Amino acid sequence: MKKEFKRTLVTTALPYANGPVHIGHLAGVYVPADIYTRFLRLNGEEVMMIGGSDEHGVPITIKAKREGVTPQDIVDRYHTIIKDSMAGLGISFDVYSRTTSDTHHAMASEFFRTLYDKGEFVERSSMQLYDEKAGQFLADRYVTGECPHCHNPRAYGDQCESCGTSLAPTDLINPRSALTDTVPVMKETFHWYLPLDKWEDYLRRWILDGHKEWRSNVYGQCKSWLDMGLQPRAVSRDLDWGVPVPVEGAEGKVLYVWFDAPIGYISNTKELCPDSWEKWWKDPETRIINFIGKDNIVFHCIVFPAMLSAYGDGYQLPDNVPANEFLNLEGDKISTSRNWAVWLHEYLEDFPGKQDVLRYVLTANAPETKDNDFTWADFQARNNNELVAILGNFVNRALVLTQKYFGGEVPACGELMPVDAGVFDEIRSLKESISSNIRDFHFRDALKEAMNMARVGNRYLQETEPWKLAKTDMARTATILNVALQITANLAVAFEPFLPFMSGKLCGILHLDSVNWDMLGCDSLLAAGVKLGEPELLFEKIDDAAVQAQIDKLNRAKEANALAAWKPEPQSADVDIDTFGRCDIRVGTVLECKRVPKADKLLQFLIDDGTGSPRTIVSGIAKYYDPEQLTGRQICYIANLPPRKLRGVESCGMILSAVSSDGSLVVIGPTGPVAPGSKVG
Numbered sequence: 001m002k003k004e005f006k007r008t009l010v011t012t013a014l015p016y017a018n019g020p021v022h023i024g025h026l027a028g029v030y031v032p033a034d035i036y037t038r039f040l041r042l043n044g045e046e047v048m049m050i051g052g053s054d055e056h057g058v059p060i061t062i063k064a065k066r067e068g069v070t071p072q073d074i075v076d077r078y079h080t081i082i083k084d085s086m087a088g089l090g091i092s093f094d095v096y097s098r099t100t101s102d103t104h105h106a107m108a109s110e111f112f113r114t115l116y117d118k119g120e121f122v123e124r125s126s127m128q129l130y131d132e133k134a135g136q137f138l139a140d141r142y143v144t145g146e147c148p149h150c151h152n153p154r155a156y157g158d159q160c161e162s163c164g165t166s167l168a169p170t171d172l173i174n175p176r177s178a179l180t181d182t183v184p185v186m187k188e189t190f191h192w193y194l195p196l197d198k199w200e201d202y203l204r205r206w207i208l209d210g211h212k213e214w215r216s217n218v219y220g221q222c223k224s225w226l227d228m229g230l231q232p233r234a235v236s237r238d239l240d241w242g243v244p245v246p247v248e249g250a251e252g253k254v255l256y257v258w259f260d261a262p263i264g265y266i267s268n269t270k271e272l273c274p275d276s277w278e279k280w281w282k283d284p285e286t287r288i289i290n291f292i293g294k295d296n297i298v299f300h301c302i303v304f305p306a307m308l309s310a311y312g313d314g315y316q317l318p319d320n321v322p323a324n325e326f327l328n329l330e331g332d333k334i335s336t337s338r339n340w341a342v343w344l345h346e347y348l349e350d351f352p353g354k355q356d357v358l359r360y361v362l363t364a365n366a367p368e369t370k371d372n373d374f375t376w377a378d379f380q381a382r383n384n385n386e387l388v389a390i391l392g393n394f395v396n397r398a399l400v401l402t403q404k405y406f407g408g409e410v411p412a413c414g415e416l417m418p419v420d421a422g423v424f425d426e427i428r429s430l431k432e433s434i435s436s437n438i439r440d441f442h443f444r445d446a447l448k449e450a451m452n453m454a455r456v457g458n459r460y461l462q463e464t465e466p467w468k469l470a471k472t473d474m475a476r477t478a479t480i481l482n483v484a485l486q487i488t489a490n491l492a493v494a495f496e497p498f499l500p501f502m503s504g505k506l507c508g509i510l511h512l513d514s515v516n517w518d519m520l521g522c523d524s525l526l527a528a529g530v531k532l533g534e535p536e537l538l539f540e541k542i543d544d545a546a547v548q549a550q551i552d553k554l555n556r557a558k559e560a561n562a563l564a565a566w567k568p569e570p571q572s573a574d575v576d577i578d579t580f581g582r583c584d585i586r587v588g589t590v591l592e593c594k595r596v597p598k599a600d601k602l603l604q605f606l607i608d609d610g611t612g613s614p615r616t617i618v619s620g621i622a623k624y625y626d627p628e629q630l631t632g633r634q635i636c637y638i639a640n641l642p643p644r645k646l647r648g649v650e651s652c653g654m655i656l657s658a659v660s661s662d663g664s665l666v667v668i669g670p671t672g673p674v675a676p677g678s679k680v681g
Helices: 023-042 058-067 071-088 102-117 196-209 216-228 257-272 277-282 294-311 344-350 355-364 376-406 418-439 443-464 474-494 500-510 544-565 577-581
Strands: 007-012 046-053 095-098 122-131 143-146 173-177 185-194 236-238 253-255 286-291 327-329 372-374 585-595 603-608 615-619 634-638 644-646 649-651 657-659 665-667
Touching: 007 023, 007 277, 023 046, 023 286, 023 327, 023 344, 023 355, 023 372, 023 418, 023 443, 046 071, 046 257, 058 071, 071 095, 071 344, 095 102, 095 257, 102 257, 102 294, 122 173, 185 236, 185 294, 196 216, 196 294, 216 294, 253 257, 257 277, 257 294, 277 286, 344 544, 355 376, 355 443, 355 500, 372 376, 376 443, 376 474, 376 500, 376 544, 418 443, 418 474, 443 474, 474 500, 603 634, 615 649
Parallel strands: 007 046, 007 286, 046 095, 327 372
Antiparallel strands: 122 185, 143 173, 236 253, 585 603, 585 634, 603 615, 644 649, 657 665
16 A cells, blocks of 8 residues: 655756756656656645756866866856756756755765764775876776777777766776876775665665565666675765865865765755755655656665665655656767757757647657657657647637637537537546556656547547537537537646646636646536637647758767767878879869769769860769769879779779768869869979
8 A cells, every 4th residue: 555645855867067958858857757746736735846957077077178167167057058948848846956056065065974973984995097197086087998898989987978888997998088198097096985785685675675666677777786786885086076075184085976966955955945854855754756867776776775874864765766768869879978969958949939849749759668769750740740730729629619609708508418528527537547647657658648638629529510510509509619618628737747838828818827637527617708818829830841950950960970080090101202203193174974884883084184185084982972963073183093994994093082080982172273184292
């Protein structure tokens, strides 16, 4: 039997303030958390949603060094972008603060010091990579090198973003410092460790025996960690950015970000409720729900609970941790470093007024049980075929028909026929399904049921055909349109957790001052005679051009990544100037270009070389050019190579080309007009 709680505390993973938030963050954490919180508020339950920016950690210091600014400059910039864009999408935090706040620094320091004084840490020395030129130990992300698994040459010391494998800095082939590009050395240092093994039996009972209702991905990952045996984990780092370790002799050491960040949930609560924060964290009548992505499962289900248990003093552990899997983008992993993402602040600029479209698509494609994929084609299709054609279509028909036949006033309802009453029976049934799915964290299924409510409305209008009845029976027409408007009001309630902007607009048109979940399923939400607002489209179609612009943006990012990752081939052995001088490089104009029959790679050129007798050259660049792209262009070629037959065609020379960052060939030529036959020297 499930325990009943007086209140619910919802926490959301703290995003790193080294960049904006993207659709992966939204689908994994913030949209589902907001749906859940809004639903509880609609039910009149006491609930609070806590968020904030994680402003410590190595990624922030790396970005600051690259830009030549301070870490504080970086976090100030991105905290503002993140906070504003979250608000722009309607993510309804009760507080969105930051881990650089005075409240957080004081609480994190006190938390560490309490555990230190209780003897909950062990101190250990270890050998770590050290940059002698920079004079500092290297955090994992400050080490780059070749991945031992996929041989990506730009892997980090904690993970290879190409293949996704978790790494240690010493796993890398040819590791180098990201600070100075020098080869690091091993040097001894010391840190404090939280002995997770001490809490293994307790965590095993609490999770594996006590929380079998958790999502299978969460439960399974926890079981895997526990079955492997927990090991002590460092809680400090050699770094100059973060919360200083509050112990004498710990100069130059800060709290490790994984220890520091989850305390931010508590400090942000205290910042919002300085006099009552403890009831949200220490009262057994408070239910705590942690919304996170799957990469944070171990920290929220094993590490943070061990920290809270070690601290004691009544801290409650989470009742559920509904972690989502990852959302990919156009078939590829979302990557901040590769700019392969749909950034929220850019979306809000590119699609003004379409916040709910993104919320809808991310919920419909939520990676609740497995990784899922966001594509712009699906985004367009769901908007046009579902939001516009189903939900928007029904609401517009109901409002326009009311405007046409009753001057925009809610008509009086006569006696309900079975077809009318059946509609509300269906809505009440869908209400129960939506409620149970949200409470069980099945937001994708809940959204489907909400959309089924709009389908009920469309079917009702098709079956009753009020536009035909209006010619002969206005009383029955009035009843039908009253029912249609009551369905519309029900939709404003049902969609509020999912599409709050649409719901707010619809409530304005219907003059519903406020809504609550108890209203859902009611057949008399709108009183007869109420003058409705002017009908307006809730959603509009998204055209191909808007979608193509987003795909083009991604393709530009892909090209930029390829260029950044490209490295030139090693230089060939030296040649003397006389040897080079024997290569006769000239400029010619392409008179004709065509494909060589039965040769996929070859193009045949007829070139004006200035002699009056055009020269034929065969080149293996057909994969990269269509013949018409080269006809009329001027190109460079080596003129004094011996003739050679290729597929029966005698080739007299070699066209010069360069290898681009993506491996394609680019023909070399002059930047301005040059007389054919001119020598390059």
